[in-house]
Amino acid sequence: MPSSDETAARPVAAPIPSSVAPLVVHRDGEPVPAPLRGAVAALGNFDGIHQGHRALIATVRELASASGRPSAVLTFEPHPREFFAPGRPMFRLTGEAEKLAVLHRLGIGGVFVRRFDAGLAGTGAAAFVAGLLRAELGLSGVVIGHDFHFGRGREGTPAVLEALCAENGLACRVVPAVAAGGGEAPVSSSAIRAALEAGDVASANHLLGYRWFVEGEVRHGDKRGRVLGFPTANLSLSSCGLAHGIYAVRARLADGQVRDGVASYGRRPTFDDGAPLLETYLFDFAGDLYGQRMQVEFAGWIRGEVRFESAEALVARMHEDAAAARRLLAQDRTPSMLG
Missing domain, CATH: 3.40.50.620 (HUPs)
Structure with a gap:
């Protein structure tokens, strides 16, 4: 997708320290x-x-x-x-x-x-x-x-x-x-899955103690995002139960850069209603990421996936989603595992 030096990659909030020695x-x-x-x-x-x-x-x-x-x-x-x-x-x-x-x-x-x-x-x-x-x-x-x-x-x-x-x-x-935060129910993987299936990223991240993230290889798509002005890096997630919708995200690229962005996970009902795909638009970035490994962490939920009557209506809402993601990311202080 589109490498630009317009905006330097900025570090994520409250990173969790890593060990120095290799695992x-x-x-x-x-x-x-x-x-x-x-x-x-x-x-x-x-x-x-x-x-x-x-x-x-x-x-x-x-x-x-x-x-x-x-x-x-x-x-x-x-x-x-x-x-x-x-x-x-x-x-x-x-x-x-x-x-x-x-x-x-x-x-x-x-x-x-x-x-x-x-x-x-x-x-x-x-x-x-x-x-x-x-x-x-x-x-x-x-x-x-x-x-x-x-x-x-x-x-x-x-x-x-x-x-x-x-x-x-x-x-x-x-x-x-x-129990997280003094709650009565013990923390469990099942409770985190249920939160993510409902799109409740905030609760899932609270139980995890860090932002939930996924990893995959950037694959070719239909290039529609590029035509709409929102070129995306696409990941296919195996057996993922995450609620379909729009999320504020951060992504770690293969070269170590960490970039803010907004992502859609779902079937693209306005166009093809195809297999679920994670499509991530990175702010102020351009470059070819195809074939590279990328990690994407989820900072918050913006809205559910909906079908728009026209590409123009979708693009207008995508601008609103991007602005909402920027605001959410600027406020979020959940620890990160991306470094």
């Missing part, structure tokens, strides 16, 4: 690298890496620092729900790339990414601890949430894990539920 990622079949030997690890799927997950991560970092051990996360790909119900697409808050990016920014030393397959699904609780956690990964301690279950048929509970860790010489810490 160490360990996958199935690889020897455990030296920086992760004897690690203390948080266990879970970590979809969204919300405020509850971050309580686990903070505990891991605390225990690892106190014992002089590396801090790590053990997570699973694909998400177990995708394995058990492949015919029912799941609205994931964070794909693997986004998950690793957030964990890096939170200062975790490394991530064990374990393939969730029939073998792992059929592993009993005792074998999960003695075989995977202790013998294979060589962990020194684990941290879990209050509702963590594991092993064949979800037979492993937090109490079972504590007992098995004691038998295998592993430290174990169970972290209680976290």
